Amino acid sequence: xxxxxxxxxxxxxxxxxxxxxxxxxxxxxxxxxxxxxxxxxxxxxxxxxxxxxxxxxxxxxxxxxxxxxxxxxxxxxxxxxxxxxxxxxxxxxxxxxxxxxxxxxxxxxxxxxxxxxxxxxxxxxxxxxxxxxxxxxxxxxxxxxxxxxxxxxxxxxxxxxxxxxxxxxxxxxxxxxxxxxxxxxxxxxxxxxxxxxxxxxxxxxxxxxxxxxxxxxxxxxxxxxxxxxxxxxxxxxxxxxxxxxxxxxxxxxxxxxxxxxxxxxxxxxxxxxxxxxxxxxxxxxxxxxxxxxxxxxxxxxxxxxxxxxxxxxxxxxxxxxxxxxxxxxxxxxxxxxxxxxxxxxxxxxxxxxxxxxxxxxxxxxxxxxxxxxxxxxxxxxxxx
Amino acid sequence: xxxxxxxxxxxxxxxxxxxxxxxxxxxxxxxxxxxxxxxxxxxxxxxxxxxxxxxxxxxxxxxxxxxxxxxxxxxxxxxxxxxxxxxxxxxxxxxxxxxxxxxxxxxxxxxxxxxxxxxxxxxxxxxxxxxxxxxxxxxxxxxxxxxxxxxxxxxxxxxxxxxxxxxxxxxxxxxxxxxxxxxxxxxxxxxxxxxxxxxxxxxxxxxxxxxxxxxxxxxxxxxxxxxxxxxxxxxxxxxxxxxxxxxxxxxxxxxxxxxxxxxxxxxxxxxxxxxxxxxxxxxxxxxxxxxxxxxxxxxxxxxxxxxxxxxxxxxxxxxxx
Numbered sequence: 001x002x003x004x005x006x007x008x009x010x011x012x013x014x015x016x017x018x019x020x021x022x023x024x025x026x027x028x029x030x031x032x033x034x035x036x037x038x039x040x041x042x043x044x045x046x047x048x049x050x051x052x053x054x055x056x057x058x059x060x061x062x063x064x065x066x067x068x069x070x071x072x073x074x075x076x077x078x079x080x081x082x083x084x085x086x087x088x089x090x091x092x093x094x095x096x097x098x099x100x101x102x103x104x105x106x107x108x109x110x111x112x113x114x115x116x117x118x119x120x121x122x123x124x125x126x127x128x129x130x131x132x133x134x135x136x137x138x139x140x141x142x143x144x145x146x147x148x149x150x151x152x153x154x155x156x157x158x159x160x161x162x163x164x165x166x167x168x169x170x171x172x173x174x175x176x177x178x179x180x181x182x183x184x185x186x187x188x189x190x191x192x193x194x195x196x197x198x199x200x201x202x203x204x205x206x207x208x209x210x211x212x213x214x215x216x217x218x219x220x221x222x223x224x225x226x227x228x229x230x231x232x233x234x235x236x237x238x239x240x241x242x243x244x245x246x247x248x249x250x251x252x253x254x255x256x257x258x259x260x261x262x263x264x265x266x267x268x269x270x271x272x273x274x275x276x277x278x279x280x281x282x283x284x285x286x287x288x289x290x291x292x293x294x295x296x297x298x299x300x301x302x303x304x305x306x307x308x309x310x311x312x313x314x315x316x317x318x319x320x321x322x323x324x325x326x327x328x329x330x331x332x333x334x335x336x337x338x339x340x341x342x343x344x345x346x347x348x349x350x351x352x353x354x355x356x357x358x359x360x361x362x363x364x365x366x367x368x369x370x371x372x373x374x375x376x377x378x379x380x381x382x383x384x
Numbered sequence: 385x386x387x388x389x390x391x392x393x394x395x396x397x398x399x400x401x402x403x404x405x406x407x408x409x410x411x412x413x414x415x416x417x418x419x420x421x422x423x424x425x426x427x428x429x430x431x432x433x434x435x436x437x438x439x440x441x442x443x444x445x446x447x448x449x450x451x452x453x454x455x456x457x458x459x460x461x462x463x464x465x466x467x468x469x470x471x472x473x474x475x476x477x478x479x480x481x482x483x484x485x486x487x488x489x490x491x492x493x494x495x496x497x498x499x500x501x502x503x504x505x506x507x508x509x510x511x512x513x514x515x516x517x518x519x520x521x522x523x524x525x526x527x528x529x530x531x532x533x534x535x536x537x538x539x540x541x542x543x544x545x546x547x548x549x550x551x552x553x554x555x556x557x558x559x560x561x562x563x564x565x566x567x568x569x570x571x572x573x574x575x576x577x578x579x580x581x582x583x584x585x586x587x588x589x590x591x592x593x594x595x596x597x598x599x600x601x602x603x604x605x606x607x608x609x610x611x612x613x614x615x616x617x618x619x620x621x622x623x624x625x626x627x628x629x630x631x632x633x634x635x636x637x638x639x640x641x642x643x644x645x646x647x648x649x650x651x652x653x654x655x656x657x658x659x660x661x662x663x664x665x666x667x668x669x670x671x672x673x674x675x676x677x678x679x680x681x682x683x684x685x686x687x688x689x690x691x692x693x694x695x696x697x698x699x700x701x702x703x704x705x
Contacts, residue, residue: 150678170664343489353481
């Protein structure tokens with residue numbers, strides 16, 4: 001018997017939906033095996049997981065808190081990965097966006113004035129912060145051909161150290177220095193009320209607040225879709241991703257495009273950082289066991305790859321994986337296995353990757369007949 | 385004299401550099417066969433947690449237990465690498481995304497954390513750990529004592545590994561075949577070399593090295609288990625392969641350089657020396673220096689592509705060549 005993999009001439013449409021869906025189902029099945037082997041009951045564990053993610057009172061409210069940053073991180077990764085620029089620094093770019101966004105909120109909020117102005121300043125500052133941090137690997141890649149995967153990743157560690165430094169190791173502008181608590185445990189200075197981002201509360205599940213950042217996330221998805229689908233810039237970026245040589249012959253300016261794509265990616269991640277501060281923490285979170293431990297930027301890569309870099313799919317998957325992640329956080333404790341959510345995410349991504357071959361190739365199982373075995377098994381292929 | 389900053393830094397550079405060296409040697413072998421594995425960090429963490437688990441659970445004499453722990457770490461790393469190998473060699477998935485997936489799956493918030501919690505390994509000191517091997521008299525020799533003779537057995541094993549990998553790649557038939565597979569799989573295939581088998585074998589061996597690297601962190605450097613204990617060492621190891629132009633002997637130099645950078649911050653703090661304005665600066669030095677060296681290496685040799693296997697990251701499909 002021989003298993004051969006051959007390329008499909010046409011990719012059936014249903015497979016583009018079936019592969020991600022099947023990946024998720026497969027991942028849960030494999031993770032169930034892991035659970036059984038390590039002595040947990042998969043049925044009750046999964047029920048706990050889904051209840052905490054989507055069904056319990058206020059669970060969607062909590063899920064949105066995770067899904068919002070994940071959507072930003074997923075979009076940031078998708079924007080770069082689509083051009084085969086592997087920016088895995090969304091994590092650090094988010095920290096920088098949080099730092100600059102918080103600075104703008106503290107400064108402009110403190111000067112009074114109506115709410116839209118400090119919030120707008122935070123959005124702009126956050127985007128600029130993320131953009132600037134993303135341009136470091138961008139410039140190194142464009143002008144020195146330095147591997148952007150490594151530089152962007154290593155800069156995440158530097159950004160994390162910077163974040164911790166601003167709150168824990170210095171008397172910076174971001175740190176709360178007044179009051180009793182400040183002397184006990186270092187924290188970030190809280191945003192003035194007019195710099196706190198408003199949410200839109202729905203009366204479902206006992207009150208579900210849709211944060212302002214979630215709307216910005218959907219807006220970013222729309223902008224990204226238009227940018228990549230309907231503009232010359234997006235077309236050139238896609239060509240450059242699929243075939244750099246073709247792009248060069250067509251006169252696409254490589255360096256400029258790398259810088260622009262990194263800037264877009266970093267700006268989205270930075271906006272995610274500003275939303276972290278404005279929507280949720282309302283102060284810069286420098287705790288090494290806080291924002292930095294969650295690793296939204298890395299999960300964002302899973303989100304982007306599962307959504308096949310399509311902005312709208314990314315937003316949808318951010319919501320679903322956000323639920324999973326939220327449940328993982330909520331259930332953390334002796335009765336619920338830690339790290340399970342990362343395991344499930346990893347398997348989902350593996351199976352989505354493996355599933356890619358199903359949509360691009362056809363797998364054929366042919367039984368060797370006596371006639372076949374007589375022929376040389378490894379006959380050289382005719383030269384193409 | 386043995387307490388002078390320079391000697392201490394070089395000696396701890398060797399100690400801290402050893403996990404980097406193991407991981408980089410493994411990645412080098414995989415990359416030489418044309419497989420880029422960005423999952424080093426994840427493989428190291430799983431090796432680290434499983435090695436630590438072995439030491440906690442096996443009740444034998446220290447030497448035997450530690451040897452077994454290293455083997456278990458290697459097996460765990462190999463198992464992780466097998467997932468990557470299957471996806472990228474057999475299924476021809478994108479090597480970059482698959483490697484990142486491996487890091488997420490196995491990494492600080494994935495399988496390694498799951499295992500660490502499930503096996504109750506957090507916050508306990510290791511029952512056994514690696515110690516300096518040679519007699520005190522040799523360790524106290526000036527300069528060479530702490531640097532060369534004050535190390536644990538893993539350091540000496542890593543030297544043997546460097547020599548073995550170097551000889552393997554330059555002096556043996558299979559070693560030359562790997563290089564052919566990494567440079568031009570189509571030509572290698574025509575020569576009758578089994579490209580798939582070579583890529584599988586070297587990716588798996590790479591995983592074993594990463595597993596040993598992880599176990600050497602939890603059993604020699606900081607004998608305990610904490611989620612994400614590698615702290616980016618896997619990524620620095622991948623960068624090391626690039627710095628070393630895919631050569632094992634240069635990996636050794638690079639690993640010790642970065643090992644010394646890692647121990648720089650604690651050493652300076654212990655001596656109340658402040659280098660630059662803040663703690664931030666000394667702590668981020670290993671990462672920043674990695675980037676700086678990476679830029680120098682990639683800009684200087686980008687045109688010549690010194691050492692990089694030509695088929696690195698490219699799946700091989702017989703019908704398409």
